[in-house]
Amino acid sequence: MSNIYAERIDLLRALMRKNGWCAVIISGSDPHSSEYVAPRWQQVKWISGFTGEAGDVVITEDHAGLWTDTRYFIQAAKQLPGTGIELHKTNVPDQVLIPEWLAKTQKKIHRIIAVDGLCQSVSAIEEIEEAFVSAGKARPCIVGIPDMLDELWTDRPAIPAQPVTLLSDVYTGSSRSERIAWLREEIQKRHCDAMLITALDEIAWLLNIRGSDIEYNPIVLSYLLITPSDTRLYIQKSGTPDEVTAATFAALEADDVRILPYDAVLEDLKAFEGELFVDKSSLNYCLHEALSDCGYIAGESPIILKKSIKNATEIEGMRKAHIVDGVAVVRFLHWLEDQIKAGKTVSEWDAAVQLGKFRSECPDYRGDSFETISAWGEGAALPHYVTPNDGSTKIGNHGLYLCDSGGQYLYGTTDITRTVAVGPCTDLEKEDYTLVLQGHIRLAMCIFPKGTAGCQIDVLAREPLWRRYRNFGHGTGHGVGFYLNVHEGPQNIRQGFKNQPLLPGMITSNEPGLYREGMYGIRHENLILCVDAGVSDFGRDWLKFETITLCYFDTAPIVRDLLYKDEIDWLNKYNESVYQTLAPHLCADDARWLRQKTLPI
């Protein structure tokens, strides 16, 4: 019995035989190493039917595999049967990643591995080569075919070209001229003349522009080349631009930014002379090859760190966004409680839609920052559950409901998860709920010396769970952009080693969780701003976190005895500040309700 994905894999295998490729890698990314990708680059979904946000597929003559991480194991197990694709688990002990797997299984001496040269980063290619060398084998021949699947994927979507808007300095706190001037200095410090920027959030940040070429990520599909004499923006805008875009282009040109066609970057780079600085982690293989004659200096883009350290204006905006967003989430949770108490039928999808409605009442709302996870019961046990718009579970009148969502506002990005009791909870639910909250609070209360990296404090959020042999399989925190990508680097808070200290101005999520397959899931997520905490006799500057998310934690499922006094104090103080800050923005009914929800325990 065949299915559509198995058929597509057969077509690809025919293409492989025709071209003499022994393996094909289909990357889950786009030409810019984006995390979320436009429909045009949803190649993994096209070939496999898998819709998780992270995953790569490898097809060989006799094997088809999907590599994805802990977050998507259950989802992959549901979506892969019938396709002939096997799941390869990543982020687990003893994982075998694609490079090692290829090095182990590809036995022919003249191996040709084909990749979509636009969607595979140079770093990924290098890792494959290194894996072969480590395994004592000759380097494989890796060919980068631009738009490799084009001849099979006949109805492939076009390259997106949505309107481009300007983001005023009122919101960003610094002009594009200032930012470009700063970057030119950074380029000089690296003894280079020019820099190619390929990561979309870096371009949007540098030029103070926003767009909607990728869902949830307000970026503009483009490349940017900064030379000593000019700034060249390569952008997909066929024909006459719309009014908004035309105005944006005019403003950019007034700041000496030249607007050029997206595709022109390749020829321009081939012709480039001088020392070029490039961040390889977001450089695709086709561009790398275009640069093979002139060569380039590789290093981490300085924009990544600079962008993560929010300036005073951005911080002010983020705070404002969290008031607006907190109002929407509180109104939503009040609405939900009323519906359930009234015995009305609300599906997970209905709930997500209603939350979107409350958010969209703010005129500065520019969409969600990612797809809302609205899950009751066993759906919530999938940390990255996708709420189906058709046939989603009805929210029951007992147990825990989890909602992970976020908004994009003109002056900031939010990302919040609340887990609330929609009725009576079991003792285990209550205990789990409390322990996850305890981890959340411990991290929120942490004070640490300057120089500390996220991986050095991650355990604080886990220890209350570890003590009871419980754990969660995802990171505790990711960086969050300013009206940009909801996931950004360089900092994070997770177990994996990363030598990036947490610095004042960085905004990171604090989101421990616990997931019991087939039963329920719990996650408590706030965004935390790293701030100065003064100095002491003990050697160094100290830092701490200030929680900027504003929505109460449900006190109903808390087992008070599990919490220590200082944790209870933190919780009561936090809930009180939520009430004090949000109440003036709520109608009397919502405010009264929130007062009850935020009473001290």
Added chain:
Amino acid sequence: MSNIYAERIDLLRALMRKNGWCAVIISGSDPHSSEYVAPRWQQVKWISGFTGEAGDVVITEDHAGLWTDTRYFIQAAKQLPGTGIELHKTNVPDQVLIPEWLAKTQKKIHRIIAVDGLCQSVSAIEEIEEAFVSAGKARPCIVGIPDMLDELWTDRPAIPAQPVTLLSDVYTGSSRSERIAWLREEIQKRHCDAMLITALDEIAWLLNIRGSDIEYNPIVLSYLLITPSDTRLYIQKSGTPDEVTAATFAALEADDVRILPYDAVLEDLKAFEGELFVDKSSLNYCLHEALSDCGYIAGESPIILKKSIKNATEIEGMRKAHIVDGVAVVRFLHWLEDQIKAGKTVSEWDAAVQLGKFRSECPDYRGDSFETISAWGEGAALPHYVTPNDGSTKIGNHGLYLCDSGGQYLYGTTDITRTVAVGPCTDLEKEDYTLVLQGHIRLAMCIFPKGTAGCQIDVLAREPLWRRYRNFGHGTGHGVGFYLNVHEGPQNIRQGFKNQPLLPGMITSNEPGLYREGMYGIRHENLILCVDAGVSDFGRDWLKFETITLCYFDTAPIVRDLLYKDEIDWLNKYNESVYQTLAPHLCADDARWLRQKTLPI
């Protein structure tokens, strides 16, 4: 005004001019990268007068510098004045290590940097070369002169050649034949024919031999070459060996270990043919050069990990050693309290001597595992205080007394720090005492998933201090050998990233502290054995620690309100188990006293 060290530096500078060296590095190590070194290799002390356990000196035409870490800043500040040597701090933010410092300051194009080729590891040399390359400079010419200082240091001590003893399988739990057979398999796995072992504790472990060539470290100065056909021990034994050594040699030869002169290793290596496996981190530059023709495969010695995972016999021995050692420490603390209560004068040195006496009453005691730190008041503020044998401070009748000591026994190595109140304490002393203990207990109680590395849980021991802007500048834990070096790898518990999971059988110290310069120091140290803790629904095997050190924690200075209930429970249970385990081995008077000391709080 000149001093002896300044004169020696002048002599060295004359030698430098004669040979055209622009810089000389004097390493604090020996030909085996040992941490503690025999008098012959105390070159840093000879040139600088600095007696800390870790430090390297660099002399150039116009600069003399000592690089050492946080532990020794105060000591260096006392010992360097008059020598003309400047202190370069390591283990601090913005540190400039020797390689970077040389790369920055050495401007001549033809730079010759001289090192003692025997006492500088290849890794250290490579780091210097890399630093020059990173700074955009040409690689310097580094010359490795064996015994570089010989012509200046006329009364230099000889190479040590103390008796060599056998350690029975009764204690080690596995024979040298088994260990050598295991190692031969490991060598084969690395596609090599032979292995050169240069680290002294690895040789002692592999051959089940012990010695006293280095104070506190019961090792035997030697090199070991394992080939497919034979095992060659290169050892310094001039003339006829003593009886004990002769018996040891006979036993080794019975197991096909050939005894060869220490110096013969160089020529043997030059003549060696085949694939040789070597751990570069303990390979000195002279041996590296001897191997330059035949080449070698570098990698971490498999003995390091194997040795750290104690077998059942070794664990049983370590437990026994901790009973014996606990008895000595309890008797000592009882004696000390009696002396002080009786108004007798006891100096820090007297106390250390008395502790040594109690330890030496055990027939299996083989010496201390490091120099006892016996410190009252401000001396204790130096984490690595050296108690002077002449003129040490009299222990007062108030405040805190700190004693960090350890014994070597036929069946194990101990390392324990106790801080006790010798009279009334200030509120700050009590608070600090309690917070350090809280960190100690949190780490001791930790349960963690298999795969966790020490740097991922180090913060547990610091968090109670960090919350009050306090910290300590050393690691929280180091591995401890089995009747071997008190410091061993590969695991540790500290802030620095090291990707070495803690594994069942590993024994590590748990020793948070707090130091107030000019006032007092606090450290609470036990050894903790990593053990299996079962499995759970949450994915993986779980591990925990079992504390094996047996001596009460003084409850007098505890501020009970600072501790959480589970921490108080841990403490009471621990003190009770100390009483139950040690009382049968104590005289009635000591047992009665210990009963009082271990009453629950």
